[in-house]
Amino acid sequence: MSDAGYDHATVERRWQAAWDDADVYRTPDDVDEPTYVLGMYPYPSGKLHMGHVRNYTITDAYARYRRMRGDDVLHPMGWDAFGLPAENAAKDRDTNPRDWTFDCIETMRDQMDAMGFGYDWEREVTTCTPEYYRWNQWLFSRFHDEGLVERRDADVNWCPECETVLADEQVEGEAELCWRCDTPVEQRELEQWFLKITEYADELLEAIDDLEGWPNSVRQMQRNWIGRQYGTELEFAVEGHGSVRAFTTRVDTIFGATFFALAPDHPISEKLAEEDDEIRRFVEHEADPDGDEPNGVATGLTATNPVTGDEIPVYVADFVLSDVGTGALMAVPGHDERDHAFATKHDLDIVPVIAPEPGDWDGETIPDAPDVSEEAFTDDGVLVNSEEYSGLDSETARERLTEDVESAEHAAQYQLRDWGISRQRYWGTPIPVVHCDDCGPVVVPEEELPVELPAFINTTGNPLDAAEEWKRTSCPECGATATRETDTMDTFVDSSWYFLRYVSPALEEAPFDVDRANDWMPVDQYVGGIEHAVMHLLYSRFFTKVLADHEGLEHREPFTNLLAQGMVQLEGEKMSKSKGNVVSPQRIVEEYGADTARLFMMQAAQPERDFDWSEEGVRSTYAFLGRLKELVDDFVRDEPAGENDAVAAYVDAEIDATIDIATAEYDDLTFNTALRETQDLVRTLRQYADYAEPHAETFERGLWAVVRLLSPVAPHVAEELADALGYDGFVVDADWPEAKIDRDAVEKRRKLVENTREDVRQIVDVAGIDDPQDIDVVVAPxxxxxxxxxxxxxxxxxxxxxxxxxxxxxxxxxxxxxxxxDLQAEREALSMTLGPGEEHAALESAAWLIEREFDAPVSVVRADEVDESVLKNAEPGRPAIEIED
RNA sequence: GCGAGGGUAGCCAAGCGGCCAACGGCGGCGGACUCAAGAUCCGCUCUCGUAGGAGUUCGUGGGUUCGAUUCCCUCCCCUCGCACCA
Known part of the structure; x- marks a missing residue:
């Protein structure tokens, strides 16, 4: 047998053209509840990489599978087409972002076609077109109407390289590097537009519990990101400045509060800085919120502890962050590590007020106070030194104190911040706002949308700032001369709702057709990289909820099932341009064809796992397809005329087994297992053809099953083989094969055959039988x-x-x-086998495998045909074996 | 530090209360085919064993159970995410 392969280029082109002519991937608007399969749309960088190929092969294979199962399937593709790289590329190449982007899209669409991905291109969405981004602007204005847009001064993350602000999510790691260019991020204060995602913090958090089709890791990352914490907010009176609210999760430690601390940019700190040089010096120069050391300066003021009435010193300290809690806190050095460090440094009192709960605690005795002079005790425990609260456990004390203290109330604190969407860049959606001297910022009215981007100006700053003519406009409210907002939107706005646009991509009246979206949404299976675990997936959930509340969408979550696909690596390392270890999909397709690339990837590992690219694996996959083609061609050329005998029955049962298992695996998206079974069936068919003259009908049934089981992953070659087998029509539209038996029977039968074969081998080996003459397999009575x-x-x-x-x-x-x-001994572990007749039939049909292996005749006999002495070894699930040498 | 997910035979990797000495792949060994090689096919690959047997294994140490790779606890190690968060 050769490993010559086949003419993949011709085969693939032929079927791509045929699919195209027949428009087979089109999803008409009038289908009912299609299965919505979606891969995260790519940024059009100009080149498909292996990550894309894997991502989109997964969705394509699943979409094809569902289609063959009889579903209508929605499987669209589009382009996340705004973004900074286009601007940089335009500058480098002396062109403009628009032309560059469309060139890239063109190339990538061709590459996707060459991969055989079956998209409904009539639903293609491109976010950089006014037809798309006008709806970003429209949504901005709707969000604004609903009070979900805010403009405020903010300390923002500024990337000097990209010359734009970044969302918190776009700043990476401890070193605070820009996610795009790895430049250290700086802080700037700018007027920014925010979407108030925090309004939905509770629902975004709580609904995670119901996202059962999502990986736990992603769910947990979102929970952490939202970071809700329950605690108590209460007031400390600061002399001369009135009441100051502080948030704490440990109000049970309030008797140990020995100082009070304010953030450097707390209003009181700023006021004090105006009057006091030392405080000003600290606030303006010394405060280092990023440093490890807790620094601070005494204000000379005191604050009144609302429970004890004690006067405690007030500090301005850089470890207090203005955007956490209220920007002011009560410090308890005895029970908080950071407060402890600060107190030690400034020689402040450290008082123990919580003792570890004794092992045999009776619930009331007040334990001895622990020694906290060296180290804080941070766990919950039992209150001590806390007047009438002493002897309570922390939990109860928190409840009681929050109730008893007049200014205290339960409060929640979130880590999630509002989403700053302003970007000082050109290639994005213009924020539809006009600044008027009299009216302030005014949102552009709906009928004037879209605010289109002006022509690109190659400049160092924001090109929109340089577009003088474009900037000059009139105020929609008073008609006076006004200027346009020059910031554009974060591109995550685009991707927060694109999955809705696919439902009605050309609609001119609204971003999406509500009725159809209610029917078609949510996305049944979403597939993409783990890097979007927080940002894109959280923003999309937020948008979906807002649209549900205000635009009639009947779904509150966009994605029912989420698959975070693993990386394609090379020798255990992530492929990257800088490492120079990139395998080009283009080259693989030219050399081996798209089917080989797809099949290799899908069989290499479960979709969510990382796996290593292997040239050898690719070659052997290619060889497999070539041999399969040869097997089919041989069969068609010279149809065999074998009997429908026991061997044929074995093959027939194996076909059913394969279909049954592969189908279940396709349902789970574990393509690797489905494909392994399918390849095993090909081997069985080949063995059959080697051993005997096959029964044509059985053999053909097997081939046709293989072709269809393979077709979601290797669609071109599947069409080619189906054609050779005389099938009229496309495999894409064919019915998925059906198994005639159930999984349980399949497994029992396979196990019986496998165990019996193993037993024969063992006997032959252990008994030292060189040349068996005759083998009897005796089914139990x-x-x-x-x-x-x-x-x-x-x-x-x-x-x-x-x-x-x-x-x-x-x-x-x-x-x-x-x-x-025997039964009594194993009583707890017994399980039912096949019946005696079924076992006999299964063994009979598998006898050829044993005959072939040992080159001796095998008879499968019933219990009543043999001597009693033979029968004692025969049990259900385990026939007696007699070997004559 | 907090949270999540892991640690399985030479390697990768399934299993997640009894059919488990543990699917599958790679590597290695033997055989068939071949002039030969490659490809393909058939076995073997923890230890011992002349009729299908026995023994010791699934990070560590305990526990629950008639029975644990599978459940619970301790500890060690790895990966990922978050982190001066009050």
Missing amino acids: EWKYDALEIAIESDADNLIGELMQESHIREQGDAAASYGQ
Whole structure:
């Protein structure tokens, strides 16, 4: 047999053209509840990489599978087409972002076609077109109407390289580097537009529990990101400045509060800085919120502890962050590590007020106070030194104190911040706002949308700032001369709702057709990289909820099932341009074809796992397809005329087994297992053809099953083979094969055959039989199956007694007693086997495998055809074996 | 530090209460085919064993159970995310 392969280029082009002519991937608007399969749309960088190929092969294979199962399928593709790289590329190449982007899209669409991805291109969405981004602007204005847009001064993350602000999510790691260019991020204060995602913090958090189709890791990352914490907010009176609210999760430690601390940019700190040089010096120069050391300066003021009435010193400290809690906190050095460090440094009191709960605590005795002079005790415990609260456990004390203190109330604190969407860049959606001297910022009215981007100006700053003519406009409210907002939107706005646009991509009246979206959404299966675990997936959930509340969408979550696909690596390392270890999909497609690339990837590992690209693996996959084609061609050229005998029955059963298992695996998206089974079936078919003249009908059924089981992953070659087998029409539209038996029977039959073959091998080996002459396989007598069934169902203490009540078992005498004892011994572990007739048939049809292996005739016989002495080894699920040498 | 997910035979990797000495792949060994090689096919690959047997294994140490790779606890190690968060 050769490993020559086949003419993949011709085959793939032929079927791509045929699909195209027949428009097979089109999803008409009038289908009912299609299965919505979606891969995260790519940024059009100009080149498909292996990550894309893997991502989109997964969705394509699943979409094809669902289609063959009879579903209508929505499987669209589009372009996340705004973004900074286009601007940089335009500058480098002396062109403009628009032309560059469309060139890239063109190339990538061709590459996707060459991969055989079956998209409904009539639903293509491109975010950089005014037809798309006008709806970003429209949504901005709707969000604004609903009070979900805010403009405020903010300290923002500024990337000096990209010359734009970044969302918190776009700043990476401790070193605070820009996610795009790895430049250290700086802080700037700018007027920014925010979407108030925090309004939805509770729902975004709580609904995560119901996202059962999502990986736990992603769910947990979102929970952490939202970071809700319950605690208590209460007031400390600061002399001369009135009441100051502080948030704490540990109000139970309030008797140990020995100082009070304010953030450097707290209003009181700023006021104090105006009056006091030392405080000003600290606020303006010394404060280092990023440093490890807690620094601070005494204000000379005191604050009144609302519970004890004690006056405690007030500090301005850089470890207090203005955007956490209220920007002011009560510090308890005895029970908080950071407060402890600060107190030690400034020689402040450290008072223990919580003791570890004694192991044998009775619930009331007040334990001894722990020593906290060296180290804070941060766990919950029992209150001490806390007047009437001493002796309470932390939990109860928190409740009680929050109730008792007049200014105290339960409060929640979130880590999630509002989403700053302003970007000082050109290639994005213009924020539809006009600044008027009299009216302030005014949102552009709906009928004037879209605010289109002006022509690109190659400049160092924001090109929109340089577009003088474009900037000059009139105020929509008072008509006075006004200027346009020059910031554009974060591109995550685009991707927060694109999955809705696919439903009605050309609609001119609204971003999406609400009725159809209600029918078609949510996305049934979403697939993409883990890097979007927080940002894109959280923003999309937020948008979906807002649209549900205000635009009539009947779904509150966009994605039912989420698959975070693993990386394609090379020798255990992530492929990257800088490392120079990139395998180009283009080259693989040219050399081996798209089917090989797809098949190799899908069989290499489960979709969510990382796996290593292997040139050798690719070659062997290619060889597999070539040999399969040869097998089909041989069959068609010279149709065999074998009998429908026991061997054919074996092959037939294997076909069913393969279909049954592969189907279940396709449902789970574990393509690797489905494909392994399918390849095993090909091997079985080849063995069959080698061993005997195959029964044509059975053989063809097997080939046709293989072709269809393979077709979601290797669609071109599947069409080619189906064509060779004389199938009229496209495999894409063919019915998924059906198995005639159930999984349980499949597994029992396979196990029986496998165990029997193994036993024969062992006997031959251990007994040192060189050349077996004759092999008998003896199925157990029927009464043993009955006894087994009784043993499984019975819960009587004395199993033997129970068995002996059956006359046909009792008649077996010693044999019955002996088998009964075996059953009794393994009683808890027994399970039902196939029946005697089924076992006989299964072994009969598998006998050829043993004959072939040992080159000796095999007879499968029933119990009543042999001597009793032989029968003692025969049990249900385990025939007796007699070998003559 | 907090949270999540992991640690399985030479390697990768399934299993997640009994059919588990543990699917599958790679590597290695033997055989068939071949002039030969490659490809393909058939076995073997923890230890011992002349009729299908026995023994010791699934990070560590305990526990629950008639029975644990599978459940619970301790500890060690790895990966990922978050982190001066009050």
